[in-house]
Amino acid sequence: MTVMLEVTQKVINSSKSGCECYFLKFGSRGIKVYTGPVTRDRAYTNQVWLHSKGLAPRAYFKGLVKITNRKGSRDCVWYCYETECAETFDYKRYYSDPDGYDDYRERFHTAVKELKEESDKLGVSWYDCHKGNVGFIDGRAVIIDTADRILRNIGKKLDKLGNLSYS
Ligand SMILES: Nc1ncnc2c1ncn2[C@@H]1O[C@H](COP(=O)(O)OP(=O)(O)O)[C@@H](O)[C@H]1O
Numbered sequence: 001m002t003v004m005l006e007v008t009q010k011v012i013n014s015s016k017s018g019c020e021c022y023f024l025k026f027g028s029r030g031i032k033v034y035t036g037p038v039t040r041d042r043a044y045t046n047q048v049w050l051h052s053k054g055l056a057p058r059a060y061f062k063g064l065v066k067i068t069n070r071k072g073s074r075d076c077v078w079y080c081y082e083t084e085c086a087e088t089f090d091y092k093r094y095y096s097d098p099d100g101y102d103d104y105r106e107r108f109h110t111a112v113k114e115l116k117e118e119s120d121k122l123g124v125s126w127y128d129c130h131k132g133n134v135g136f137i138d139g140r141a142v143i144i145d146t147a148d149r150i151l152r153n154i155g156k157k158l159d160k161l162g163n164l165s166y167s
């Protein structure tokens with residue numbers, strides 16, 4: 001199965017994003033959108049493998065996203081995959097719950113520390129480890145950003161295992 005999606009540039013602009021990935025949320029699932037196929041493929045493969053070790057959300061299917069209405073330019077096609085959604089850190093939480101904020105933040109810090117230790121044990125040291133790259137699914141902490149650049153040697157390790165996929 002392949003994910004095929006058409007969204008406007010406006011949807012992309014208002015999505016959550018870091019430096020590489022735009023995240024579109026659809027209920028309990030989300031679509032991670034990348035501008036290039038290689039970055040998407042690596043993030044996908046890494047996530048499938050990390051999920052098999054209990055450290056990442058489940059990844060479902062890869063696909064394409066057509067981005068329409070780009071001002072002054074033609075529509076373009078970007079690359080994506082579908083993932084389980086995690087609860088991510090909310091900086092605005094302080095305003096609705098100032099008393100509970102320290103505990104809330106601590107929960108994410110602890111998750112970062114534990115996931116870093118787990119990744120070290122697996123030999124793929126997660127070094128871009130900060131609370132913006134973790135989330136919780138059913139109370140379990142997971143690494144949500146599975147890009148190659150943030151996990152040491154993961155490319156080499158998974159190349160040996162071949163192409164991982166659920167589809
Ligand atoms: N599985 C997920 N569940 C919920 N939010 C996510 C998930 N993956 C990514 N996001 C959101 O999208 C943002 C960017 O994704 P990320 O994988 O960190 O890419 P980047 O390489 O751009 O930092 C995250 O900071 C987070 O807000």
Ligand SMILES: [Mg+2]
Binds near residue numbers: 018019132133145
């Ligand atoms: Mg990130």
